[in-house]
Amino acid sequence: MTQATPRRGRRPGAPDTRAAILAAARELFAAQGYAGTSVRSIGAAAGVDGSLVHHYFGTKDDLFLAALELPVDPREMLADVVALGPDGAGERMLRVFLAVWDDPELRLPLLGLARNMLEPSGHRLLTEGFLPAILQPIGVALGVDRPEVRMPLLATQVVGLILMRYLLEVDPIASMPAEDVVAVFAPTIQRYLTGPLP
Amino acid sequence: MTQATPRRGRRPGAPDTRAAILAAARELFAAQGYAGTSVRSIGAAAGVDGSLVHHYFGTKDDLFLAALELPVDPREMLADVVALGPDGAGERMLRVFLAVWDDPELRLPLLGLARNMLEPSGHRLLTEGFLPAILQPIGVALGVDRPEVRMPLLATQVVGLILMRYLLEVDPIASMPAEDVVAVFAPTIQRYLTGPLP
Incomplete structure (x- = not known):
């Protein structure tokens, strides 16, 4: 039986990555609006790949909600x-x-x-x-x-x-x-x- | 025929007095609200008598409108x-x-x-x-x-x-x-x- 490989995107320093993505999302959504901001550009601003943004936050809508810090969805x-x-x-x-x-x-x-x-x-x-x-x-x-x-x-x-x-x-x-x-x-x-x- | 006496309250420096009353009104209305601000206290803050405030601006409502600088009444x-x-x-x-x-x-x-x-x-x-x-x-x-x-x-x-x-x-x-x-x-x-x- 082989050991399962760790899931991609999980790595040490994850909380910092998550925080960096959120900070970049807040800044870009506020400056460029929702439509004018791509998940990829948020990843780039946070220094990570767009797929990692999806991994942590799901869809662009989900990320937007997370950036707003709404207490309910x-x-x-x-x-x-x-x-x-x-x-x-x-x-x-x-x-x-x-x-x-x-x-x-x-x-x-x-x-x-x-x-x-x-x-x-x-x-x-x-x-x-x-x-x-x-x-x-x-x-x-x-x-x-x-x-x-x-x-x-x-x-x-x-x-x-x-x-x-x-x-x-x-x-x-x-x-x-x-x-x-x-x-x-x-x-x-x-x-x-x-x-x-x- | 006697010369008419000048109207009370008209005097040199009137524009400054008017401006001082308006400035005091804005400050007090903003800090204490409409109900909590008397014409007398506005006069006192502007260094003039309450009657002079009425002379320049009419009622307290009129003064409030003037302080708001509404372009229409x-x-x-x-x-x-x-x-x-x-x-x-x-x-x-x-x-x-x-x-x-x-x-x-x-x-x-x-x-x-x-x-x-x-x-x-x-x-x-x-x-x-x-x-x-x-x-x-x-x-x-x-x-x-x-x-x-x-x-x-x-x-x-x-x-x-x-x-x-x-x-x-x-x-x-x-x-x-x-x-x-x-x-x-x-x-x-x-x-x-x-x-x-x-």
């Missing part, structure tokens, strides 16, 4: 919502959103990320990263028509809600029970997902 | 909208909003102000200045019930629209013709103004 969180299709998705998405943001342990890292994205240096992470790489695929998976219009519409309301409820903590939005937030905002989200478009 | 712009009452106010407010923000000469100073308010140092100007001193009175003048709930709801959508259309310039929101923006967002604004509340 929105694709996982919304898997059940997405599976049920567009009808009623406004309310279901909002409930998942509130469960995550109203959790004190998750809110802190999310707030840090939201603040970064509102800084001029972080705008591209939102506009050329989060929106096309995370929000847009959720709309596609949900099966709405014209997701490239509907998801940005949805984003206008969700971004405003994040700002007023969590970042600026403006009452009564900040202190509103989750059920009331759903009652007020779910019809808006639903209209953007399935209502008439000009 | 939202109270004047919305006077006609407000006079017609809550029915259809969503669409009418949105049309005024778009006429102002889509004007290239007005947009630039408004963008500067929006950026300032999104900086941590400017949050109080928004939450304890703009919202209670400008937005809230518009809701009261409009005659909606519970303006203290409805106007912050409206703000979540308008702030998100400003962010996506003007500040981050995310398409298709940024390039959407004004008529389409009205078609998409007026029903949302109207629902927050007159729709059911929890």
